Amino acid sequence: MVVATPGHTPGHCSFYQPEQRLLFAGDAIxxxxxxxxxxxxxxxxxxxxxKRSIRKLAEMDINTLCMGHGDPYIGTAAPALHQxxxxxx
Numbered sequence: 445m446v447v448a449t450p451g452h453t454p455g456h457c458s459f460y461q462p463e464q465r466l467l468f469a470g471d472a473i474x475x476x477x478x479x480x481x482x483x484x485x486x487x488x489x490x491x492x493x494x495k496r497s498i499r500k501l502a503e504m505d506i507n508t509l510c511m512g513h514g515d516p517y518i519g520t521a522a523p524a525l526h527q528x529x530x531x532x533x
Contacts, residue, residue, distance in 0.1 A: 449501065451494025452483040458501060465507035467521065472497050473528075475514025480528040495532045502529045 447458045449472040459468040472494065474481045488494050502525045509521035517524050 447501070447504075449497035451490050451492075451497045452488050454489055456497070458497075460504060460506075462505070465505055465521075466510070467501065467504060467506045467508070468510045469501060469512070471512040472501065473509070473511050473525075475511055475517075477514070480524060482532065498525075498532065499529055502526055 445460045445462065447460050447467075449456050449458045449469070452471045456470060456472060458470055458472055460466070471483055474483060482488070482491070482494055482498065485491055502522075506521045506525070507519060509517040509525065
């Protein structure tokens with residue numbers, strides 16, 4: 445399933461496989477070096493839209509999260525993502 449996740453770029457998409465609870469978030473979320481991070485403001489076209497996209501991803505039933513940068517979260521994706529969205533202002 446394709447999930448629109450604009451913000452980092454206008455047409456950014458993520459990809460979700462619900463049967464395996466697997467999410468490929470691309471550059472919507474990063475893990476640099478050990479914690480989740482939002483794409484840097486200098487490479488993001490709309491930071492507020494990027495935050496909305498991350499919140500949308502957090503509503504999904506995920507177990508594994510693969511990002512464009514950093515190691516994946518395997519088995520711990522949902523709690524880590526829920527904790528991360530608490531830090532978004």
